[in-house]
Amino acid sequence: MPERRPSRDELAESILGEHQELSALDVASEAGVTVAQIRRLWRALGFPEVDNENAFTRGDVDAVLKIFSTVDSGTLDFDMAVAVTRALGQTMSKLADWEVAILVNRVEQLAAAEDGGSRMSNAHRMVEEVNPAFEELLIYAWRRHLSAAVSRMEALGANEEDLHTTHVSVGFADIVSFTALSNTLDDEGIGDLVEVFEARCHDVVSTAGGRVIKSIGDAILFVVPTAAAAIEIGEGIIRVIGRDPRMPDVRVGISSGSVVTRMGDVFGPPVNMAARLTAVARRNRIIVDAPTAELLPDIFITRRLPARPVRGFGIVEPLAVSRR
Known part of the structure; x- marks a missing residue:
């Protein structure tokens, strides 16, 4: 029996780990914020506007709640939270493109091999095998660079007013x-x-x-x-x-x-x-x-x-x- 090829939606859900079943209004309602705030954060992440599409997941609700927990505590105001979100979005966008560009060569190699399966099925398999370890490395690298950035700022503070x-x-x-x-x-x-x-x-x-x-x-x-x-x-x-x-x-x-x-x-x-x-x-x-x-x-x-x-x-x- 020929191998069943996963669809693009299935690949997306495999990466996200859940269904995209919520609209912007749903996320705003569950998080207790306005749709305008949801849209501003979504744009800051680097994604296009979505109106009534079910483009969001429960993970998006959790992310919004985490962002607003820092706002509600007074640690950040909303404009600062948007700025942090924009920095995160720009960085992750480039990282994701870079990761896909590296992995696509491997996907094509696997697909070209005898009985190697389709590119979509190989991409699905690589996501399942690579992403768990990559996510842990992502946090590790971020902590390392955050430590280095704080050290640079601390050293600078001894010599610079600004x-x-x-x-x-x-x-x-x-x-x-x-x-x-x-x-x-x-x-x-x-x-x-x-x-x-x-x-x-x-x-x-x-x-x-x-x-x-x-x-x-x-x-x-x-x-x-x-x-x-x-x-x-x-x-x-x-x-x-x-x-x-x-x-x-x-x-x-x-x-x-x-x-x-x-x-x-x-x-x-x-x-x-x-x-x-x-x-x-x-x-x-x-x-x-x-x-x-x-x-x-x-x-x-x-x-x-x-x-x-x-x-x-x-x-x-x-x-x-x-x-x-």
Whole structure:
């Protein structure tokens, strides 16, 4: 007898662990809040508006009750709760896409094998086998990163009046001529290139004590406490990407100064300057601004480059960096 293929609804219910049997009005009624508040939280999670559809579960009611327990206790006001929900939604959306992209290759391998079954049935099986352990790892990783984030803020509090503002070195690394290069690759080749670039850069940044703030396909933005560590990261990225004959060349721009941290991102002149500097950097070279050069120890040599206009900053005199 041929294998019965689970439907998409069945796969969704397998992931959610329950039926989607409630409307927004049902959730609001059971949680004792307004439909407008439910819709605002739903949008903050990153989902489209639903009117009278039965798109919700008992788990959604429990989640709303947990959110409002922090509001009712006075720990957070509702706007803060929405902000936390938005941060959670953005993070989980990217994580879910990333997990599916990784697992889909395995699903296709299983489906292609002799008597391997359909892709939907294999996806259903992988969800049941992988998700329990992954959920535990998710909580573990969150606790680890929360601990690290609190430690960073505690260290910052000893030196800064505003805990949202800190002095760091910001690095921006991008692939040279990525658009032209991507036109020579098929979709799988582009995906593999970006994955290797991001993975190697992430390892280099983490090893040196920095943090990858975000990746934008052909570029990454990172922050690190010291200028010397930023140079070390730049050298590492050039070594594992630019010096690998199988990979394209890269450019690295580094700027130092005060940045504002919000929602896991950083903002301020050093962020913009680091991005602008990559446009004037030579292949497999590191370019820094004057504030960064002043913070470097004597083991580094800086060489002034010709002054040039930099969008948003006027005339800037960047510096190339090398070791003695």
